[in-house]
Amino acid sequence: MILSVTYNKGILLYPYQLSDLLPVNTKTTFVIVSSTFFSDFFLPGALALVMLGMGLTLTIEDFKGVFKHPRGIFIGLGAQMLLLPLIAFLIAALFPIAPEVKVGLVLLAACPGGSSSNLVNHLLKGNVALSISLTAFNSLLALFTIPIVVNLAMNIFLGKSHEFHLPMGHTMLNIFCFTILPALVGVYLRGKFPITAKIVERPLRYILPVVLFIAFGGIFFFDRKDNSTHFTDLVGLLPIALLLNIAGMVAGYYLSLMGKQGKKIRTTVAVEVGLQNSSLAIFIATTLLKSTSMAVVAVLYGITSFFITVLIGWLIYRFVEE
DSSP: OOOBOOOOHHHHTSSOSSTTOOOBSOSSOOOOOOOOHIIIIIHHHHHHHHHHHHHTTOOHHHHHHHHHSTHHHHHHHHIIIIIHHHHHHHHHHHSOOOHHHHHHHHHHHHSOOOHHHHHHHHHTTOOHHHHHHHHHHHHHHHHHHHHHHHHHHHHHHTSOOOOOOOOHHHHHHHHIIIIIHHHHHHHHHHHHSHHHHHHHHHHHHHHHHHHHHHHHHHIIIIITTTOOOOOGGGGGGHHHHHHHHHHHHHHHHHHHHHTTOOHHHHHHHHHHHHOOOHHHHHHIIIIISOOSGGGHHHHHHHHHHHHHHHHHHHHHHHHOOO
């Protein structure tokens, strides 16, 4: 059986999680096949539309509030860039898994969040301005921190290092085009047409997730129509992926609680730490590090993390008091 992961180098660095995460047969051999319409065109457009829709719910004052009280940003960055990799190192040290898989786990934890975390925060009525700001900052800082963290993991678990660099210009352009620019356009339109923006805000809460899942469904059913999915050989690693997801959310939530942040910011940081850009982890593992084994946990994480994060976030929203 073969684990097949489809990716496109241009698309893969967009800040999202789920597009390249539905494996096809299972083992540690990857078949790389070309992506088509949904991967190349529909998904990037869907991501831009999602960020535009979220921008329509925000004002400049929302972002000013984030930077006027920057403790939430510092807590979120600390949780995602320091605490989550430490959790990954701890999990890797405690569980008897292959050394390459341990490195892949740390690689995943070192990756930034993405548009999916912004959407989840929008659905849960979190602080979307903070979520978008954290995504942008994390994505830029990760260009420098990922090589450092991954090389540390390779030295600890494999006894060797591997020098690599992320495509900085391309990544920065994608962050701007598919995260920052659409959100800013949405903020501008809300300021220009506030009544219209208010009218469309409620239906967008339902339309945006549907658009995103149409993109994912199109990739799965049409871009990969010749493939079938089997997870048998990966069941043993599924708890590892789930543990990183859940532990990250718990750590982000309680670090925010210790920082005396309100429920809205606590939820936002928990979601940001719980949804890593697993597509970027797969790209780095298979293309830059030439290791399919390092990508396995990222594949499993990508399949499950969105739904687990939504569930835990909803439980916080529904049952946790301010």
